[in-house]
Amino acid sequence: MRHHVRLRRLRPLALLASACIALPMAAQVNAGASVKAGAAHARRASSASGTINWWGWTPTDSTLANDEIAQFHKVYPHITVKFKLITIANWVTALRPALVSGAGPDIFEMQPGAYVTEFNSFATNMAPVMKQALGANWQSKIAPSGVSGLTYNGKLTAASVGSVYAGMLWINQQLFAKYKLTPPKTLSQWVSDCKVFTSHGEGCFVQGNATEGFLQDTLQSITNSVQPGLWTEASKGTAKWSSPGIVKALTVWKQLFSNGVMQAGSLGYQQYPDANNAFLTGKYAMIMMGTWYMQNVTTAGMTSAMQAAGVTNPKPFTALPIAFPNVGGHPSALYGDADYGLAIYNRSKNIAAAEDFVKWLATSSEGQQYVANQLDDLPSLRSIDPNFGAIQLVNRAAQQGAIQNLIKSVGSVTQPRESLLSADVQNAILTAAQSVASGSASPQAAADTLQKAAVAAGEKFK
DSSP: OOOOOOOSOOOSSOOOOOEEEESSOOOOOOTTTOOOOOHHHHTTOOSOOEEEEEEESOOOSHHHHHHHHHHHHHHOTTEEEEEEEOOGGGHHHHHHHHHHHTOOOSEEEEOTTHHHHHHGGGBOOOHHHHHHHHOTTGGGGBOTHHHHTTEETTEEOSEEEEEEEEOEEEEEHHHHHHTTOOOOOBHHHHHHHHHHHHHTTOEEEEOOOSSHHHHHHHHHHHHHHHSTTHHHHHHHTSSOTTSHHHHHHHHHHHHHHHTTOBOTTGGGOOIIIIIHHHHHTTSEEEEEEOGGGGGGGBHHHHHHHHHHTTOSSOOOOOEEEEEOOBOSSSOOOOEEEEEEEEEEBTTOSOHHHHHHHHHHHHHSHHHHHHHHHTTSSEESBTTOOOOGGGOOBSSHHHHHHHHHHHHHHGGGOOOOSSTTOOHHHHHHHHHHHHHHHHTSSOHHHHHHHHHHHHHHTTOOOO
């Protein structure tokens, strides 16, 4: 059992202690995200009834869970949903004993990668449920990452609720405008921009490199620019981690530290809360984050995030996504996975009711529209886009087009983010990157060590 599992994408709200939320209840529905269940949806309501228990690490904001369950209950009034929030740090230790004992939740969350490997045997096959909800061609109607990352030996272990993608930077547009700078498109411009910011006492780029998660995003983006697709090939075992392209990527990685792009002390920073808070408080102009950061283009999302970062009277600034700079000779492709899926416990005593909830949130237009309007996960259902008319943006003129272009661009993403990597390989990536950054190993030596660690972890190479 791989116990060291991490959720690399954490929302800016602090992780909460375990809590239970049940319906029927009066929910405080977000007016910008509320979705009314229509008559057509009501006709899909089944005769299932009873109480189902849903365990998850997300939504970390209880209001969102309340809203989702409240909307579901309008269509399925005879089904009560109880949501139990468990911090990601306690997820494995809480879930595994419950599943093994037969007392597990009716629905539990699943994430591509190590979780699918560890918990797939406790989940029902969701493919028949998806076919029932969306038809025989159901796979063509949902994001590919919602199938591949949650499938184990041909079994769909969970129904994807939404996906997240990475490979872009986010900038504080107001800081760039203040110093008449344009977002960097190349490594040399990145260095030049940073020199201007630092000359004025401003922070340039901030990243938490104390742990593997977001450090890996930067390395994958660098590698995609050096040799497109190489990172995924190494993850699959069709290329070696010690190949020249990986060595060159680690060389560029080292340059970010030596030429003033990476902030001082980054090896001691966590992405959450350290780097995130530093960006949200206006101390830095750029940060490496993915599509989950879209929630910060909304007035409510940015205000809440700035308050959580310690800003007393927040004045939301314009955050924008930009392409990762061309640091290796090629545009750097995006990559992503299903954020999380809903799995149904194969020993549940109320599978029919559990299936109704999963189908509503993961496959119905109402449930998926709710997901889309949060600008957190991108909905699994490909036909659903955010309703920008119901979303208040900080700077609509600057942000709406940028976000719509980002959403459009991820539609062609084929490279995974986490699903191909075991926890042991991710730990080896962390060690390699930190050793190069600190100067304790050359890029070639670190790549060689990474390759050996991947072999020792069981990765097969062709």
